[in-house]
Structure formats: structure tokens, C-alpha cells
Amino acid sequence: MGRPLLWDAMAMSSMHEPDPARIPLLLREHIGVDPDDAEVVVDLAVIGISNGTWRNSPVEDWHGEGRILDGGMLRTNVAITKLVRSVLDDHLDGAFAGTGEVLVATEDLAELDTGFSDELFADLLEWLADPDRVLPDGRTLGELAGKQLDELVDHLDRALGGIAASAERHGLDFALQRAAVHGGLACAHWWGTPWWPDIVAGFLARLDDPQHDHWGEGGKWYADLPVQPAEVADRRRLRALLLDAPEALSEEAAEFCVDAGIRFVTEPVRAWKAAHGVSPSR
16 A cells, blocks of 8 residues: 555644654653653554544544444454554564664664655554454444444544654654653553553452442442453453453453443552652642
């Protein structure tokens, strides 16, 4: 797939483009991430790209209409994140394989040319827009989208085109750092963040403690939850699935996790920031 014409138009505009000097500061001072730590930056960038292309799209309207429920969104968010990561890894591994080097520092991405970035984001567009892509609930994207597939594809085109335009102006290192800011600030509760394992541990501890403050006064929230599905009652299996493959949860188990407030387990985010020098006021 060649470079979409829309991307050329977007590259001509500086609308919504942040000051490049602010991005490293946001990573360091608001999220607690070294801007040159490629491993963490890429982890968070993948989440930011996934959120911007998929979650904050017409899919949110379909979610509101009940076409896809909360548990389905949790599972699909993870599946999309893994897809984006797979495509990004394929391209980056290919770029560095010929040099015999491994990507360690984010600044190394600055050496990759615009053609590499265009090919990367065009490939992402092709994968994400594929109507035959199967979602965790067994439906294809085309079946979920119906007659509104073109609306989603247009959103994907614009979102990825904006990232490609940032890469053209400032380098892929900046574009991924910018996406990492999005991921770290807007999606701190997502699978794939560096602190996700601690979120899982905190969530399981809450499930085993009906009097935890998480459940409110007298544990009312806990008492109002539905019966725990088998996958949830089996804590060992639940832990394994949440850590490595939340998209493989049953719809019932995923829905339970959302209803039980897994996204409100925020102490690990604060602990990460405190351990990495972020001011408590951030």
C-alpha cells in the first residue's frame, strides 16, 4: 500500500502539533519514563496508537449502541494492542536486523527515513482496516462495523496519517514518544503498561477481600456483583489470562472484571510515578 494522499495534506498542516521539546518533558515529569528508554517508550506508544486508532473512533459509538459490550471492548483493546505491537516489531526488527544491532535507545529511531515510517503506518492501516480481521468474540470487523466500515477506515486513515506526518516532520523517535505520552496519560489502566502486572495483583487482592476500600462502605459494590464466572473464581487462571492474554477471557469473565472495577486499581500507577521521580502533584 502506498502513501495515502490524505497523509500529504496532513503533513502540510501543523494543527495540534505539540512543541517537540515538550514531549520528552511530559514523559519524564508526568509519567516517569526516560524518553530514550526504547523498550518502555515503544510499549506505551503501541497503547497510544491503539487507543487513538481504535478506541477513540466510531467504535466508541458502536459501544454506546450496545454492538460491543464493556467486556468485549476490554478484550478487543488488548487484541488491537497486540496487533499494533506485532506490526511495529516486524518493521523495527527488519530495520535493525541488517545492522546487527538491537534497538535500545529511542534516539536510534531518528535515523530511519520517512519511507520507513510511511511503510510502517500504511501497513498498520491495512491490518487495522481489514474487514475480515477476526475479533475476540468471533465476529469479523466487517460484521461489527456493517455499513459504517468506511467511517472507521476514514478515522484510521486520519489517525495514522497524523502520526506519519509527525514522523516526517520530526522523526519516528518523536512520533513514538508522542504516542507514548498519549498511552501513558490516557490509558494508564491498559494491558501492556509497565505497571500492568501490579494492577493485576491489586485487582486479585481486592477480589479476595470483600471489605477492601475499593468496594465502598460496607463492601456494597462487592455484594452487588454477579456470581463470579468460573474463570474468575479460578484465581490462578484469571491471573494468567489477565497478565498474558486478556483477549482470551470469556465474554462473561471480561464483563465481570470491568464491572468489578479493574480500571480503578490506580495505586500501581502512582507507585511507578513515585519510584521514577514524578512529583505527587502530577
